[in-house]
Amino acid sequence: MPISSRVLILSLAVAAALPARTATADLADEVAACPTVVFADCPALQQAAASRGPEIAHLAKKIAAADTSAPARAKLALALALLDARAHVDALDAAARQLGSAPEAADVRAAQARLGDARAAAPLIEYLKRDDLHARLLAAGGLGLLRAKAAVQPLVHLLGEPTPQVQAEAARALGSIGDPAAEPALLSLAGQPKVALPARAAALAALGDLGSVRGAALAALLADHPTRIVATAALELLRRQWKPWMTPAAVAAVQVPGLRGACARLALEHGVAALAPHLMQVLRKGESEPDEIGVVLLAVARFKPAGAAAAMVERLKAAPKAERIELFRALPKVEDRTVVPDLVPWLQDADNQVVAHAVYALENLTGRHLGPDVAAWRAYAGLDGKAGAARKPEPTQGGTDAAQP
Numbered sequence: 001m002p003i004s005s006r007v008l009i010l011s012l013a014v015a016a017a018l019p020a021r022t023a024t025a026d027l028a029d030e031v032a033a034c035p036t037v038v039f040a041d042c043p044a045l046q047q048a049a050a051s052r053g054p055e056i057a058h059l060a061k062k063i064a065a066a067d068t069s070a071p072a073r074a075k076l077a078l079a080l081a082l083l084d085a086r087a088h089v090d091a092l093d094a095a096a097r098q099l100g101s102a103p104e105a106a107d108v109r110a111a112q113a114r115l116g117d118a119r120a121a122a123p124l125i126e127y128l129k130r131d132d133l134h135a136r137l138l139a140a141g142g143l144g145l146l147r148a149k150a151a152v153q154p155l156v157h158l159l160g161e162p163t164p165q166v167q168a169e170a171a172r173a174l175g176s177i178g179d180p181a182a183e184p185a186l187l188s189l190a191g192q193p194k195v196a197l198p199a200r201a202a203a204l205a206a207l208g209d210l211g212s213v214r215g216a217a218l219a220a221l222l223a224d225h226p227t228r229i230v231a232t233a234a235l236e237l238l239r240r241q242w243k244p245w246m247t248p249a250a251v252a253a254v255q256v257p258g259l260r261g262a263c264a265r266l267a268l269e270h271g272v273a274a275l276a277p278h279l280m281q282v283l284r285k286g287e288s289e290p291d292e293i294g295v296v297l298l299a300v301a302r303f304k305p306a307g308a309a310a311a312m313v314e315r316l317k318a319a320p321k322a323e324r325i326e327l328f329r330a331l332p333k334v335e336d337r338t339v340v341p342d343l344v345p346w347l348q349d350a351d352n353q354v355v356a357h358a359v360y361a362l363e364n365l366t367g368r369h370l371g372p373d374v375a376a377w378r379a380y381a382g383l384d385g386k387a388g389a390a391r392k393p394e395p396t397q398g399g400t401d402a403a404q405p
Contacts (some may be wrong), residue, residue, distance in 0.1 A: 026053050028062035031079050032072035038082075045079055056080070060088035063095045063108075063233045074104040077111035089117040096123065113142030121148040128154045137169050144173030149295035152177060156185045159203075164196030169200065175206030183212050191218055201233035208237040216241045218298040220249035228258040235262045254278040261292030264299040276303035286318060293323050301333035309336035313343065321354065328357035332364035340365060341381040347374045 023187060027177050030044035039045055063076040073095050074384065080088055092112045099105035105128050112120035120142060126282045127139035128151070129268055140158065143151040151173070158170035171189060174182040189195055190203035204222070207215025222234040235253055238246050239262075250266055253259045254275060260282050267275040280300050280370035282288055288296045300308050312334065319327060328346075331339070343365075360373050370376040378384050 019279050028068075028072070028076060031059065032069075032075045034075065037075050037078045037123055042079075045082065048079065053271045056083055056088070058279040059083075060085060060091035064091045064098070066098070068095075069249055070099055073099060076106035076196075077108040081111035081114040084115070086115050089115050089119075093117065093119055093120045096120075100396040103132055103135060106130075106132070110142040113145045116146070118146060118148075120386055121146050121150065124148075125151050125154055128158060133163065133166065136166055140166070140169040140173045144169075144176035147177045149177060149179060152179045152181055156182055159185045159189050164199045167196065167199035168202035171202035171206045175202075175209035178209060180210060180212075183210055183214065186210070187212070187214055187218060190215070190222075197227050197229050201229045204230070204233040204237050211241065213241075216243075216246070220246055223249040223258075224252040224256050226256070231256060231259050232262055235259065235266060239269060242266070242272075247272060247274050248271075250275055251278055254282060257287065258289060260288050261295050264292070264295040268295070268302060269300045273303045273305075273378045276300055276305040277279045279307055280305050280311050283315055286315060286323075290322070293326050297326055297330040304334055304336075308375045309334045309339045313339045316346070321351065324354060325357050325391065328354075328361040331361045335365070337365055340377075344374070344377045344381050344383060347372055347377060 003286045027044055027048060031042060033049070034042035034044065036042070037045060048059060059076050059080055061293050063073050063080065068076070075299070077092055077095065080092060089112055092108055092115070095131050096105050096108040096112065099108060105123070107118040109123045109127070113124060124139040125144045127135045127150070130136060136158070140155060143155065154176075155170045155174050158166055161167055165188065171186060174186060186206050190207060192200070204215065204219060207218070219234040219237040222230055223238060225231040225234060231253060235250070238249065250263055251274065254263045255278075260279065263275055264279055266272060267279070276299060279296050283296055283300055285349065297312075300312070309331060312331055316324055316327050332342070340362060343358055343362055347355055349358065355372055362377060363369055366380070368380060370380065
C-alpha cells in the first residue's frame with residue numbers, strides 16, 4: 001500500500017477518536033498552535049487529512065488572509081504541503097507575495113515546491129543568497145524537488161560554503177536536478193578530506209544520481225574509508241553503477257567494521273561471488289554487526305564458498321541466541337549434509353527455541369522428518385558407532401519442505 005494511503009487511513013482512524021469540532025473556523029488556529037506540524041503531534045492536521053475537503057480549503061483561505069500572522073502562515077503552508085493540497089497552490093503563492101521579505105516567506109515557497117509549483121523556483125534561488133541558514137536550507141531542498149535547472153550554478157556555489165548542512169543540502173539538490181554541469185564541483189566536495197563527512201556522503205550520493213563514471217572511480221577509492229558514513233555512501237554508488245573492475249574495492253570494504261551488510265547486499269544484487277569467502281571469514285570470527293548478520297548469511301548461503309557450512313557450525317558455539325537462530329535458518333541453504341553430526345548435539349540444548357531451530361535445520365538439510373528425537377538423529381548421523389546416512393554424498397532431498405519453527 002502506498003505511504004500516502006497508509007497516512008490517510010491512519011489519519012481517518014485517529015480523527016474518528018477526536019472530539020467533534022463545532023465549526024471549521026478554528027481549524028487553522030489549531031494547526032498554527034501545534035508545536036510542530038507533523039501528523040503525530042497535531043490533531044488538527046489529522047482531522048484535516050480525514051476531511052480531504054472543506055477543512056483543507058479553509059486552511060488555504062486562512063493562509064492568504066491579511067490578518068494571518070507570518071508564523072501562522074509558515075505552519076499553515078507546511079500543513080498544506082503535508083496534505084498534498086495541490087489544488088491550493090495559488091493561495092500559497094499569494095501568501096508568499098504578501099509576506100515579501102519576511103523570513104517566513106521561505107517556508108511558504110518551500111511548501112509550494114513540495115507541491116510542485118514552479119512559480120516558487122525564482123524566489124527560492126534568491127533565498128539561496130540570504131544569510132539566514134534556515135532559508136538557504138529550505139531553498140536548496142525546494143529547488144531539488146522542483147528539479148530547477150536554473151538553480152544549478154547557485155547551488156554549485158553553495159557547495160563551497162563552510163556550513164556542512166548547506167553543503168549537504170545543496171549536493172542533494174544537485175543530485176535531484178541531475179545536471180552533469182554539477183559533476184566537477186561534486187567530485188571536489190566528495191574528495192576533500194577536510195570537508196564534513198555528511199557533506200562528502202551527500203556529494204557521493206549526488207554523483208550516483210548523475211551516473212558519474214568519475215564519481216564511481218572516486219567511490220572505489222573511498223569504499224574502505226574508516227568512517228561509516230562516507231564508506232557506505234561510496235559502496236552505495238558502486239552498487240548503483242556496478243562493474244567487475246570495482247570488485248577489489250568491495251573486497252577491501254568487507255574488512256571494515258560496519259560495512260559487511262552493505263557489501264553482502266551488493267554481492268547479492270550483482271552476483272559478486274568473489275565477496276563470499278571474505279564474508280564467510282567475517283562470519284566465522286563473529287565480526288558482523290547485529291543488523292548485518294542476516295544479509296551476510298544470505299550471501300554466504302547463496303554463493304556457498306568452500307567451508308561455508310563448517311564455518312557456520314563453528315560460529316554456532318559462540319554466537320548469541322538471535323544470531324544462532326539466524327545460523328540455523330541459513331544452514332539448509334548451503335546444502336551440505338556433512339555438518340549434520342555437528343548439529344545433532346544442539347537438540348539437547350536447554351533453550352526450546354534453539355532446539356526447534358536445530359530441528360528445522362536438520363530436517364531441511366536432510367529431508368528426514370524426525371522432529372526432536374535425539375536417538376533417531378544420532379542413528380541417522382552415525383553417532384552410535386553405526387554407519388549413518390548423514391555423510392553420504394547424495395543431494396539434499398527435502399530442500400526447505402520442513403515447517404519453520
